[in-house]
Amino acid sequence: MPLLALHDVGKSYGALKVTDGITLSVAEGETLGILGPNGAGKTTLFNLVSGDVPVDAGRIEYQGRDITRLKPHHRCRAGIGRSYQVPQPFGAMTVFENLVTAACFGGQLPERQAWLTAHEVLQETGLLPHANKPAGGLTLLNRKRLELARALATRPKLLLLDEIAGGLTEPEAQELVAELRRIKARGLTMVWIEHVVHALLSIADRLFVIDFGRKLAEGPPQAVMADPQVRRVYMGLEAA
Numbered sequence: 001m002p003l004l005a006l007h008d009v010g011k012s013y014g015a016l017k018v019t020d021g022i023t024l025s026v027a028e029g030e031t032l033g034i035l036g037p038n039g040a041g042k043t044t045l046f047n048l049v050s051g052d053v054p055v056d057a058g059r060i061e062y063q064g065r066d067i068t069r070l071k072p073h074h075r076c077r078a079g080i081g082r083s084y085q086v087p088q089p090f091g092a093m094t095v096f097e098n099l100v101t102a103a104c105f106g107g108q109l110p111e112r113q114a115w116l117t118a119h120e121v122l123q124e125t126g127l128l129p130h131a132n133k134p135a136g137g138l139t140l141l142n143r144k145r146l147e148l149a150r151a152l153a154t155r156p157k158l159l160l161l162d163e164i165a166g167g168l169t170e171p172e173a174q175e176l177v178a179e180l181r182r183i184k185a186r187g188l189t190m191v192w193i194e195h196v197v198h199a200l201l202s203i204a205d206r207l208f209v210i211d212f213g214r215k216l217a218e219g220p221p222q223a224v225m226a227d228p229q230v231r232r233v234y235m236g237l238e239a240a
């Protein structure tokens with residue numbers, strides 16, 4: 001049984017079909033990379049899985065259970081954690097307080113357990129030296145780390161990452177990828193939307209490419225990147 005399964009999922013805004021009959025599944029322990037041009041409907045797909053936005057059509061299953069109509073906070077408590085493309089920390093709170101809040105309210109941990117979890121996540125994401133700084137004053141790399149850390153503090157079984165490497169310099173992106181590799185190695189299932197293709201390729205087990213809300217390609221990373229349609233539509237390259 002896959003951890004996550006989408007069956008013919010659809011979403012429209014007015015006449016615009018943003019998600020058009022998407023069917024995909026994610027196996028436990030897998031890292032699925034999602035690619036697609038700007039406006040292809042990638043973030044919308046995450047919004048549908050996390051419940052931030054209701055679906056118009058189709059069904060979403062998590063751990064074999066139909067969660068299509070479940071509220072976002074219940075999905076979070078069931079183990080679906082996500083980051084946002086634009087980091088959304090509580091800027092006036094410290095890094096540590098942000099994580100305790102995520103662990104208490106997202107992960108529903110009792111306070112003592114939330115503190116311990118926040119500490120573990122600080123270590124895992126390299127944020128320990130910044131624990132007592134206000135989140136609003138962090139560098140972009142550390143804001144991205146905090147976005148990752150806030151999702152981890154909810155103790156997810158499925159982690160959805162939305163362009164976590166976007167805007168970083170090459171060495172910063174490499175640091176973040178190294179952290180994600182360690183997280184992957186402990187068996188966490190991840191779905192990662194990313195435009196920084198080489199970062200995604202260094203970790204993804206499988207790719208799923210979206211264009212105009214539809215599946216364009218799916219499969220092993222090398223095969224997908226060699227697909228003439230993907231090269232033309234996504235990378236603007238002529239087919240070899």
Ligand SMILES: Nc1ncnc2c1ncn2[C@@H]1O[C@H](COP(=O)(O)OP(=O)(O)OP(=O)(O)O)[C@@H](O)[C@H]1O
Nearest residue numbers: 013016018036037038039040041042043044045085
């Ligand atoms: N709430 C909304 N109301 C109207 N249109 C929306 C809404 N949310 C998204 N869209 C439109 O849906 C389309 C897909 O948006 P989405 O953010 O999912 O794309 P994306 O693939 O994540 O893009 P990017 O790579 O630029 O982040 C875009 O045309 C966007 O303008």
